[in-house]
Amino acid sequence: MNIQKLDVFLTLVETKKMTETAQQLKLSAPTVSFHIRSLEKEYGIKLFRTNAGGYRLTPGGEILYHYAKQLSQTNQKLEHALFQFKKGEAGSLQLGASGVPAQLFMPELIHKMAERYPRINVSLDVKTAPEIEQKLVRQELDFGLIMETSSQAKELVYEAFACDELVLAYSKDHPFSKVETVAEVDLSKQRLLVHTLSSSTKHFSKTWLKGRDEEMDLIELDSVSTIIKMLSFGQAVALISKRLIENEDHLAFTELNDNRLKRQIYFVYHQHLWENDAILFFKESVAALKEVIT
Incomplete structure (x- = not known):
């Protein structure tokens, strides 16, 4: 249904005057008349009878007016909702x-x-x-x-x-906190905490560990916060995001200087x-x- 035609119809019902309707809608009187005839042709009924008092609704016109009023109000709500959405006021x-x-x-x-x-x-x-x-x-x-x-x-x-890199993290009570260079880090017999298999952290960890001879106990965990908590006990190390742990006062870390751990x-x-x-x-x-x- 054409909303403009309905607006013309509703305005003519309210004003009862063709000229006043045209003025309100900033249309010409012939254009208003054209829209009314178009609606009458579309529904196959006469919508208005005219007399000295202006345009009056026929019984068929009364039915159209009842539903057209509801459609017009719904359309106004739709336009308002879309305006709010575009302006970020809803959605x-x-x-x-x-x-x-x-x-x-x-x-x-x-x-x-x-x-x-x-x-x-x-x-x-x-x-x-x-x-x-x-x-x-x-x-x-x-x-x-x-x-x-x-x-x-x-x-x-x-x-x-942003860039991020994996570092070897551990508690400040862990023996690694006393080493000064990466060369002094011996991962053999260490318990290594890594994020779950599907995560990018685990992927990068596996890439770095591939081909290494150290015997390590590998523990996979879903939660980064759990990894950080377990590090605090001083019995494990972890390959973890530097950005995540660099402000953790109880932890220390060693940068491994390996481009494979940068992401x-x-x-x-x-x-x-x-x-x-x-x-x-x-x-x-x-x-x-x-x-x-x-």
Whole structure:
């Protein structure tokens, strides 16, 4: 149904005058008459009878007026809702992140979003980087912050956000805290904590460990916070993000000076992402945070 025709019809019902209707809608009287005739032809009924008092509704016109009024009100609500959405006054923002970026950067970004757009519902999905990529490809998420993966999806835009590296972390009570160089680090017989198999941390850890002769007890854990807690007991070491533990007072770490342990964090989104004010604000917040941390 043509909304403009209905607006013309509703206005004529209210004014009862062709000239006044034309003036209100900034149309010519013949254009108003054309729209009314078009509606009558479309529904096969006469909508108005005319007399000295102006345009009066027929019984068929009364039925159309009842439903047209509801449609007009619904259309106004729709336009208002879409306007709010475009301005970031309503709607949702669906974010995704792999483990390390989720802990390091998402809290600040979500806080900024909530401060600027309190009516936007923000959600965060924390999964492995490949899982976040697939959700972005299917456009189930708006943005992602992920560790680099072995390949990049052609449907997505990848923007370098920050660099990270894995370091060998341990308690300040661990014997490694007394060594001065990497050469003095003997991993034989050590209990090594690593993140789960599907995570990028585990992938980089496996790459670094491949071909090494040390006999090590390997413990895989889903939670980075659990790894940090276990390190505090002084009985284990871990390959873990330097950014995650460099401010932990009870921990120390050794940089292994191995490029295989350096990785990139990417800000990722679909190439056909529709942008409103809230979406643009989030992108600007990411860019601002990038300037601070690099």
